[in-house]
Amino acid sequence: MASSRPDQKNEPWKDPGAQPYVRLEKLTKKFGDFVAVDDVSLNIYRNEIFCLLGGSGSGKTTLLRMMAGFERPTEGKICIDGVDVTNAPPYERPINMMFQSYALFPHMSVQKNIAFGLKQDKVGAREVDDRVAEILKLVRMEQFAKRMPHQLSGGQRQRVALARALVKRPKLLLLDEPLAALDRKLREHTQFELLNIQETLGVTFVVVTHDQEEAMTLATRIGVMNHGEIVQIGTPSDIYEYPGSRFVADFIGSVNMFEGRIVEDEPDYVRVASKELGATFHVGHGVSAAPDATVWVALRPEKIVLTRARPEGGEDNRVEGIVAEVAYRGDQSIYLVTLGSGRQMRVTQPNTLRQGAGDRVRWDDRVWLSWDSSSPVVVTQ
């Protein structure tokens, strides 16, 4: 699911000498007693697509609105390209935003909507025309310049909103749920278009989304938010493969989570006995936890192998169960397998053979589940 962006090769966040482009320092926003954003510090680098991912009420939109200047932080500082903009009004910030509702001016044509921002900067009429034409071409909306917003489809409005925000060549583009209003097919298509445009223009993006797939596809890095705090920052694959907490593991993708106790703690592996599993996990990475501490093991459904025959090898990382549900999804099937402990385990298997061909696993079949020791992740909180 994670895209391999060219930017990922040079990962500026791993370079201690790199200058962050956007710096949020201890940002806090309170609405009365309610703490919407709680002490968030964050560095975003040039040309990044940084996704703020979280459920509703996680504070991601408030954080974005503080960057845009619509909300004043209760505490903390916002610097963009080395300039402190914490108290600058929105119309003085080198930032543009694409609103979730697109917020196109209904009484202006597409052309006038896009030219609006340039006219505020007193750009000459010739240059306005040229730049509007250029950006319309980029979002492939040239033939709609004279249309009014209500004459456009949702996807077209989205492009106009994007063009309007990009035409001012902002240092930072904020996108609030940019694809939420589009249907699924169009959303997928638009995701890749957004990536192309970002690469062409080299603008730094901050995207707010509740859709983890969207975040996975777009982001160079993701900041997962919960209760106003950023709980984990990392590349999409980091977040997916190495979730730092139960919340993150659960929020991103689907996961099987088992409570257990560390029975063997070595520098390069741990063994976690789990009553819920009815077996022992052999986890191929070291864990910093007290011996005998309660930990959780997260195991992604697609990393589990489902077989009728008992897999060869030792006793760890395998368990027997009975298939309770099968959901056919076309490209893959989802199996819910009831273990001896009564817990159910979610397993996805690609449908490499066409339905009807081969020996298909059905309801009430007795099956074995097994996985590699690199697959499970131990989280301590």
Next chain:
Amino acid sequence: MSKPFLLGELMAWIRARGYSGRTLVTAVPYLWLLLFFLAPFLIVLKISVSEMQLAMPPYQPLVTWISDGVVALRISFENYAFLLKDSLYWKSYLNSITTAAISTVACLLIGYPMAYGIARSAPAWRNLLLLLVMLPFWTSFLLRVYAWIGILKNNGVINNLLMALGIIDEPIVMLQTNFAMYIGIVYSYLPFMVLPLYTAVEKLDNSLLEAAADLGCRPVKAFFLITVPLTKAGIIAGCMLVFIPAVGEFVIPALLGGPDALMIGRVLWEEFFNNRDWPVASAVAIAMLLLLVVPIMIYQRSQGQQLGGHP
């Protein structure tokens, strides 16, 4: 068995003729208007093209039977010609329109910030504030205008207060001036301006103003580039609701205005009751109506564009 279902049968009868229930619902108010607006209008129109006579009724019939089935129809446009000839009429028309226009602008300038403030206040406050705007309607219009006499007259509330405070030695003459008349008109018609403006501002999506600010537009400029054009329908509706009745306003200029406040409503009154010249008075009324129909039509057109422009 059919008696209890009279309405149902009526509906069935209507539907059988290809009309829907909607037709019935709209037909009732149309019939009402036809009866109580169009019919009197036609009567007044008829009087306006007849000639005056000192009798009861004080005008000559349009149609007279001569003899042997010969009918004479006498239509006179002399009354209209008279309106053009005598400068009193067009001056009072002009004065009425100027007065109404100034009052409308004053209402707009006072009403827009009010409507904006109400629309942007906390939802809990909003209904209370709206109620306060409408509260004066609970008292008789005439009573409220008389109250202004008490406030503005030479030994009224304002003058007494200012003299008691020693700010002035002699009362300021306010009553029976244009100032008092404008106060009366603006005060009376302000709610008609505030309510449509409130509806328009309340509908305005705040994210549009945020988008304008985000694109580098300062708040004052955004007000004129975004808020005003998008509340245009409310501005026009409010202005029409104030301007049209203000043109024909009779009571306020008579009670609060000076003797030189020559409004067309007053001229109309004098023609009817003092001169008993019904035909000229009717011509004045018809001319005023035509004068008002033009702005109404402009309003209707802009409404139509609004509907076409924003689904």
